Amino acid sequence: EPEVTQTPSHQVTQMGQEVILRCVPISNHLYFYWYRQILGQKVEFLVSFYNNEISEKSEIFDDQFSVERPDGSNFTLKIRSTKLEDSAMYFCASSIGGRGFEQFFGPGTRLTVL
Amino acid sequence: KQEVTQIPAALSVPEGENLVLNCSFTDSAIYNLQWFRQDPGKGLTSLLLIQSSQREQTSGRLNASLDKSSGRSTLYIAASQPGDSATYLCAVGGFNTDKLIFGTGTRLQVFP
Secondary structure (H helix, E strand, C coil): CCCCEEECCEEEECCCCCEEEEEECCCCCCEEEEEEECCCCCEEEEEEEECCEEEEECCCCCCCEEEECCCCCCEEEEECCCCHHHCEEEEEEEECCCCCCCCEECCCEEEEEC | CCCEEEECCEEEEECCCCEEEEEEECCCCEEEEEEEEECCCCCEEEEEEEECCCCEEEECCEEEEEECCCCEEEEEECCCCHHHCEEEEEEEEECCCCCEEECCCEEEEEEC
């Protein structure tokens, strides 16, 4: 069964460093998302992406964050200068359609900022 | 602003019991509602998706119902098994947004 994959599973970085989290969505899906979950808190929406552009972003998704679909299969989240409070589990998701369609989530990347 | 809460926060039951997990949302103008399972340190597995026009959805031992007007959904798990132990999350989708808004989760433990 097709699934969303994410790499790495765990990333440790120093405060101020740039990180790139990678995702391979399900191959025939057209809509892509990033969410995050700080330990012990709710899953929070960061950004949605369709047709090579951001379609919606949350207040969390400030200028330190960017997303890209560099080729036909990968979808990346870049954090330019990491802060301690960026430590969280980051989930990529994809769906075949937009609103109203089932979102399928990847296993997550645990980001630890020291 | 949509708020999603889940009760109870944690539940421990013996194997074989039928159980109900609750999800409440403050704004009834939802597009759909999705139930997920999350194992410790793992990703989210989609269990069921209910569109706003539907009253319930079933998958195996799972049945999810939706009452939009009262802002509630329930996930019914029949004949629970130890393998059902996980955190169950509900998330709502709105008409004018791409995002899912997640609840607080119910941590379920089924003991043999």
